[in-house]
Amino acid sequence: MNKFLSYILTGTLLFTGTQSFAQLIGSNVDEETLALVDTNTIKLRNKLYPKKSQGDLNIYGFEERDVPIYADSVMAYRLSLLESEIPLPFNEYVKPYVNLYTIRKRNLSSKILAWSKYYFPMFEEALDRANMPLELKYLAVIESALNPMATSPVGAAGMWQFMAPTGRMYGLKTTAIYDERRDVQKSTEAAIKYLRNSYRIYGDWLLVIASYNCGPGNVNKAIRKAGGVKNFWAIQKYLPGETRGYVPAFIAAAYMMNYASEHNIYPAENMDIEFHTDTVHVDASYNLGLLASNLDMSLEELLDYNPALRRSVIPFGIEKVTLTLPYNKAVKFASINDTSFKQSSNEQLMAMNRQIAIEKKQQLASNNKKKTTNSRTITVKRGDSLGKIANKYNVSETDLKRWNKLKGNRINVGQKLVIKG
Numbered sequence: 525m526n527k528f529l530s531y532i533l534t535g536t537l538l539f540t541g542t543q544s545f546a547q548l549i550g551s552n553v554d555e556e557t558l559a560l561v562d563t564n565t566i567k568l569r570n571k572l573y574p575k576k577s578q579g580d581l582n583i584y585g586f587e588e589r590d591v592p593i594y595a596d597s598v599m600a601y602r603l604s605l606l607e608s609e610i611p612l613p614f615n616e617y618v619k620p621y622v623n624l625y626t627i628r629k630r631n632l633s634s635k636i637l638a639w640s641k642y643y644f645p646m647f648e649e650a651l652d653r654a655n656m657p658l659e660l661k662y663l664a665v666i667e668s669a670l671n672p673m674a675t676s677p678v679g680a681a682g683m684w685q686f687m688a689p690t691g692r693m694y695g696l697k698t699t700a701i702y703d704e705r706r707d708v709q710k711s712t713e714a715a716i717k718y719l720r721n722s723y724r725i726y727g728d729w730l731l732v733i734a735s736y737n738c739g740p741g742n743v744n745k746a747i748r749k750a751g752g753v754k755n756f757w758a759i760q761k762y763l764p765g766e767t768r769g770y771v772p773a774f775i776a777a778a779y780m781m782n783y784a785s786e787h788n789i790y791p792a793e794n795m796d797i798e799f800h801t802d803t804v805h806v807d808a809s810y811n812l813g814l815l816a817s818n819l820d821m822s823l824e825e826l827l828d829y830n831p832a833l834r835r836s837v838i839p840f841g842i843e844k845v846t847l848t849l850p851y852n853k854a855v856k857f858a859s860i861n862d863t864s865f866k867q868s869s870n871e872q873l874m875a876m877n878r879q880i881a882i883e884k885k886q887q888l889a890s891n892n893k894k895k896t897t898n899s900r901t902i903t904v905k906r907g908d909s910l911g912k913i914a915n916k917y918n919v920s921e922t923d924l925k926r927w928n929k930l931k932g933n934r935i936n937v938g939q940k941l942v943i944k945g
Contacts, residue, residue: 625779672831904935
């Protein structure tokens with residue numbers, strides 16, 4: 525009976541995608557059943573996502589340092605073979621980005637290939653569920669190189685690089701403790717909503733991809749300048765500089781991800797990540813440090829799987845948070861009846877909030893100090909008065925008197941006055 529149960533649970537875990545392991549089996553399951561579920565699920569997942577070494581993938585017999593170069597016609601032909609709902613032409617705009625991925629940034633491409641084994645099945649499931657082109661997964665390659673911790677100079681964050689206001693529009697919470705822009709599952713769903721809304725406007729996937737980079741306002745302006753033509757290549761020269769290369773970079777990413785072996789590029793083998801994962805649900809009563817200890821993990825390892833947690837605590841005000849765990853750790857979580865990992869979470873969060881308040885107070889004091897220490901000295905000219913000087917430098921007469929230890933309103937030509945702020 526246990527073996528039969530394990531196979532049923534294995535199938536449910538892999539193909540429903542709606543319940544976590546802990547929800548399915550609860551906490552009161554004997555160890556024999558847990559071992560069977562664990563073993564059979566890992567076996568099946570290994571068949572679905574087999575691991576291949578660089579030697580297995582090197583079907584062309586390249587030497588380690590070989591960097592193959594191909595004619596434009598060859599790369600154009602390869603792109604034409606890809607079955608894609610999104611047009612993927614090869615042209616003079618795409619070629620430099622293909623060279624970027626396959627020649628100049630080969631190490632980065634190798635890491636992206638490794639991470640894609642972990643993230644792409646998740647993206648494909650979500651895109652397929654929304655009836656969207658699976659090729660849209662390559663957007664995350666050019667947005668963040670598949671790094672959920674990526675942050676742009678202007679503050680866009682996460683795998684899909686949402687700004688905080690845009691993220692909130694699509695249901696992503698951003699606080700000092702919890703940032704759902706870094707939650708891979710939730711940010712993927714938000715990106716799909718954004719892309720679907722854009723497609724309703726343009727009906728053209730390349731324009732949708734362009735608008736993801738620069739916003740619909742810039743795309744609409746470029747369409748008007750091009751005479752109303754809704755075609756990326758026709759409006760390209762009217763788009764912002766970064767966006768002109770954004771769509772070609774997307775096409776190049778699609779090429780690299782499909783033809784990496786032809787360029788002697790293979791997934792990095794030193795990526796310390798467990799591809800077989802599951803989810804569990806926790807609330808603010810859980811202490812993540814104690815939970816990690818109970819699961820024989822370090823806190824840093826736990827946070828690596830859950831980048832949305834910015835300060836190592838589960839935030840109050842959110843009923844449940846979904847934690848991603850390596851599959852064997854999710855199995856162990858389901859079997860734990862000990863609540864010791866829930867202790868001290870309130871104290872930990874209160875201490876964290878106190879620290880945040882202290883940091884804000886210190887920053888405010890630092891800003892005020894800078895403001896008051898910035899000063900200048902002026903010389904009173906003929907016709908000047910305290911009121912006139914105060915208005916000119918946007919300060920009060922009272923402050924002018926205090927800064928210069930004046931007892932009255934009288935000032936003299938040639939007198940030096942200090943103005944702060």
